[in-house]
Amino acid sequence: MAAYNFSIVHLSVFFCYTISLVSFVYGGGFSVDLIHRDSPLSPFYSSRDKASDRAESSIRRSIERCSHFSKKKPTSENSSNKLGNITSTVVPGVVGDYLMLLAVGTPALPLLAVADTGSDIIWFQCTPCDVCFPQTFSPVFAPENSSTYENIPCATKECDALSSVSNLIPCDGNACKYNASYGDGSISIGNFARETLTFQSTESTESVVSVTNMAFGCGHNNTGIFSALGAGLVGLDAGPFSLVSQLGPAIDHKFSYCLVNVNANRIASKLTFGSNPKLVSGSKVVSTPIIFKENQSFYFLTLEAISVGGIRIPFNTSTSSNNEVLLQKGNIIIDSGSTVTSLPTDFYAAFEAEMKKAITVDPVIDPNTSLRLCYPGDSDPSLVPSVTAHFTDADIVLNPLNLFQLNGDNDELACLAFLPTDDVAIYGNIVQNNFIVEYDLVNKLVSFMSTDCQME
Numbered sequence: 001m002a003a004y005n006f007s008i009v010h011l012s013v014f015f016c017y018t019i020s021l022v023s024f025v026y027g028g029g030f031s032v033d034l035i036h037r038d039s040p041l042s043p044f045y046s047s048r049d050k051a052s053d054r055a056e057s058s059i060r061r062s063i064e065r066c067s068h069f070s071k072k073k074p075t076s077e078n079s080s081n082k083l084g085n086i087t088s089t090v091v092p093g094v095v096g097d098y099l100m101l102l103a104v105g106t107p108a109l110p111l112l113a114v115a116d117t118g119s120d121i122i123w124f125q126c127t128p129c130d131v132c133f134p135q136t137f138s139p140v141f142a143p144e145n146s147s148t149y150e151n152i153p154c155a156t157k158e159c160d161a162l163s164s165v166s167n168l169i170p171c172d173g174n175a176c177k178y179n180a181s182y183g184d185g186s187i188s189i190g191n192f193a194r195e196t197l198t199f200q201s202t203e204s205t206e207s208v209v210s211v212t213n214m215a216f217g218c219g220h221n222n223t224g225i226f227s228a229l230g231a232g233l234v235g236l237d238a239g240p241f242s243l244v245s246q247l248g249p250a251i252d253h254k255f256s257y258c259l260v261n262v263n264a265n266r267i268a269s270k271l272t273f274g275s276n277p278k279l280v281s282g283s284k285v286v287s288t289p290i291i292f293k294e295n296q297s298f299y300f301l302t303l304e305a306i307s308v309g310g311i312r313i314p315f316n317t318s319t320s321s322n323n324e325v326l327l328q329k330g331n332i333i334i335d336s337g338s339t340v341t342s343l344p345t346d347f348y349a350a351f352e353a354e355m356k357k358a359i360t361v362d363p364v365i366d367p368n369t370s371l372r373l374c375y376p377g378d379s380d381p382s383l384v385p386s387v388t389a390h391f392t393d394a395d396i397v398l399n400p401l402n403l404f405q406l407n408g409d410n411d412e413l414a415c416l417a418f419l420p421t422d423d424v425a426i427y428g429n430i431v432q433n434n435f436i437v438e439y440d441l442v443n444k445l446v447s448f449m450s451t452d453c454q455m456e
């Protein structure tokens, strides 16, 4: 119950501050809290849920997320063969692990929404609801009660550009419409509109940042299973209508996050818009190119190899040729919304085998999760070999907490937080814990700096 009380206080505090709006400073930046859905800070956290259930749900979401990115329909039947005993057909909430607080309209209505680097547009549920999922922590946004709400008309640049990120849907009257669909079959349909969005910056307790005329989807028909979704979604990919792209020059086309371990007690992660002042260039910062693919707004990186101890395992482990194998550029998506990291089946198998060889403790089976290589949770972390992810131009040294997830109701197991996939590879959020990860959309770079995110 404590978690629920905390959230309500937090929302009302935000509401008070919006009375003293400060204007948005061009070239400036701001930070907001990013709340993991499974952390005690989340209103969706229930202390009654078992830790082992939460872990398994997060792994299932990660698996479904591969299909979200490849825009294929989920094929749970067949994935269950490949990935262990996975029996669920649809995993609720395929759209991300992190929630952020923001406010919409005038007067500003505070809402919790999923912040997702794998989604494009921003949308919230709106009245009147043809279909709305239950929204617990704030009323559904009522556009007619906001003085700054405006439908985007049909024959506009925005409405035309929408076709690149939304399923085609005819205009209705003179209102542009969007149709956002997700890998788990969830759909949000409504008016494409403009509104003022307000963020409470964590930089100073009373600073509030308001941005006018932000294009967003006002969702009147929100079907499917948006479990733990809050009031909607804030897209953070590189598409034209993501929050990042719309803020554009005002944030130097940059955003970053610093994710604390989900088990960190009641400490939120940080999402920063604008250049991160902590990311000073120097030997501690490494950067790798973002590869943008045609008609896709995801952040693809090139993972050349992973090394375990001194042994380098190339990404392309295909043995079809005895000459050097070609490495495809942009072979992995970096993503905040996927818990575990998914690697191509052959590559995963080679990585798992090296880890098993290097760790001199007998593995144990976790009956409750799909993760494949587990050890007793109280094993000595110093037995974990040094592991480095070799991205183009950027070597990232991973520590045991980036590699293993504590499972079981009393952390009795430590399981390698990686899975094999025949779908798109994903660099998930556990491996990104305790790094500042900055996305620079102009220079097309992702930069990493190892840090203690609890101190940020």
Ligand SMILES: *[C@@H]1O[C@H](CO)[C@@H](O)[C@H](O)[C@H]1NC(C)=O
Pocket: 075, 076, 077, 078
């Ligand atoms: C599963 O795989 C089999 C053969 O590989 C294929 O025939 C079948 O259509 C697949 N099922 C689904 C749901 O994709």
Ligand SMILES: *[C@@H]1O[C@H](CO)[C@@H](O)[C@H](O)[C@H]1NC(C)=O
Pocket: 084, 085
């Ligand atoms: C899990 O999968 C294995 C191998 O496919 C099978 O032998 C076992 O019975 C399954 N366990 C459950 C609980 O379904």
Ligand SMILES: *[C@@H]1O[C@H](CO)[C@@H](O)[C@H](O)[C@H]1NC(C)=O
Pocket: 130, 131, 187, 189, 221, 222, 223
């Ligand atoms: C809501 O959208 C779904 C999916 O497109 C559609 O089948 C349904 O008829 C819509 N419902 C209403 C009330 O508009």
Ligand SMILES: *[C@@H]1O[C@H](CO)[C@@H](O)[C@H](O)[C@H]1NC(C)=O
Pocket: 127, 142, 145
């Ligand atoms: C709009 O505001 C009025 C006055 O505060 C309120 O009575 C009404 O319920 C609101 N409409 C919606 C749809 O929330």
Ligand SMILES: *[C@@H]1O[C@H](CO)[C@@H](O)[C@H](O)[C@H]1NC(C)=O
Pocket: 167, 168, 169, 179, 180, 181, 187, 189
């Ligand atoms: C929205 O898009 C989905 C997926 O393409 C489609 O199944 C659905 O019919 C569309 N709904 C409308 C109203 O166009």
Ligand SMILES: *[C@@H]1O[C@H](CO)[C@@H](O)[C@H](O)[C@H]1NC(C)=O
Pocket: 294, 295
């Ligand atoms: C990208 O989109 C354009 C316009 O819809 C289409 O003509 C083109 O074939 C697409 N390219 C790929 C690789 O899907």
Ligand SMILES: *[C@@H]1O[C@H](CO)[C@@H](O)[C@H](O)[C@H]1NC(C)=O
Pocket: 316, 318, 320, 321, 324, 325, 326, 327, 328, 331
């Ligand atoms: C691996 O190398 C082969 C050529 O040997 C190439 O066709 C394939 O695309 C490469 N795969 C990846 C994932 O880089």
Ligand SMILES: *[C@@H]1O[C@H](CO)[C@@H](O)[C@H](O)[C@H]1NC(C)=O
Pocket: 050, 052, 366, 367, 368, 407, 408, 409, 412, 413
């Ligand atoms: C597996 O799940 C069962 C039932 O929820 C639970 O009693 C048991 O402690 C769990 N074991 C581990 C190792 O997580």
